[in-house]
Amino acid sequence: MQTEKVVDYIVNWLKEYANNAKVNGFVVGISGGIDSAVTSILCAKTGLDVLCIEMPIHQAESHVSRAQEHISFLKENYPKVSDTRTDLTPVFEEFKTEVSLKGNQATVDMALANTRARLRMTTLYYHAGLLGLLVAGTGNKIEDFGVGFYTKYGDGGVDLSPIADLMKSEVYAIGDFLKVPTSILKAAPSDGLFGDERSDEDQIGASYPELEWAMTQDEKGKLASDFSGRQQDIFSIYKRLNTANKHKINAIPICHIPNNYK
Template identity: 60%
Template sequence: MKTQEVISYIIEWLNDYIKNSGMKGFVVGVSGGIDSAVVSTLVAATGKPVLLLEMPIHQPIEQVSRAREHMDFLKNKFSNVLTKRVDLTNSFDVLTEALEVDECNTNTNLSLANTRSRLRMTTLYYYAGLYNFLVCGTGNKIEDFGVGFFTKYGDGGVDISPIADLLKSQVFELAKEMGISQEIQKAKPTDGLWGDDRSDEDQLGATYPELEWAMSVHKNHVSSDFSGRQKEVFEIYERLNKAAQHKIKPIPICIIPKELM
């Protein structure tokens, strides 16, 4: 990949898009992970007004410190960048209490994890509405179109997706080129929705390089074409991709026949 050329292309794309949209700037949620670090750096490089939001909810301290350090780095480097911390922990706890959470339901923990993401989406759009900004997504290609590793109407609820055509490995290439901190580059990928240190790999059952391989061969192969770990990874990808179609495909619309209208 021609990394510097890709960076320049995305920055130009962002500038063209915001010019045509009539909006005034960008808002990005910064988590301390590689994807949000890359996206926030790209939008900062546009020269347009940028608001970076840190939105912890029972967040491990290492995630919080990485997010703060990255936001400070961009704020010091770019005069167009503003930062804000919005601690959503109490809001999440109050909502959890109001929902009368059923700990016996096996879906409870996942539903609450997705609720965290949706609270953050609501916060991003609140500030986007205040300032006529665009909400920038931080999802990459394998997450958004491969295994659907995002929350519907949570981190999947955005206005634009600058890196959604890049694989995770390519996002790391951009991070290296743009001087993203080594702490962020070396941190194990995590969605930060659980209040513990579980990684994306823990949840997915495979690494991003493995899933990228599966994505590249999925259309032309079946699991029986492989053996050992390759077969296992292929089946993981196939299962996740199938389950995520309700996220990946447009919302189904019931089209009423003309003769009934």
């Protein structure tokens, strides 16, 4: 990958899109992870306004400290970056008092995790509406189009996706080029939706390099039966999630009414 050219291309794409939309810049949710770090720097390099928002909900302390470190880095290096913090923990706890928490605990936990992401999306759009900003998505290619590892209408609810054509390894390469803080570059990727230290690999059962391999093999038309051992396990995990999450990966289906019915 020609990292510098890719960075310049994305920055110019962001700036042109924002100018055509006649907005002031971008809002980015800062999680303390590599994707939001790279996205926020790319947005900042446009020279337009960038609002970084921390939105903790029972957040692990390591996530909070990395997010704050990154925001400090941004503000030191890019004059049009500002930040705010919206503690959504009380909102989340109040929401839980108004809904049923009965049923299978794993199902309830997942529903609440997705609720966290949707509360954050609402917060981002609130600030975007106030300040004339676009919500910049932080999803990468593996998450958005490989395994669908994001929340529909949560972190998937965005105005534009600057890094969605980049594999996770490519996001790391850009992060290193852009001098993202070392603490973020070395941290295990995590969606931070459960309030603990569990990583994406803990949830998925495969690492991002393994998933990138599986995505490449799938694009070549390979089948699980073409592999054995750990490779077969990884490929099966990828195919299971890719199939199950088509409702996220593909465009929303529309029921087109035949003309002679209208």
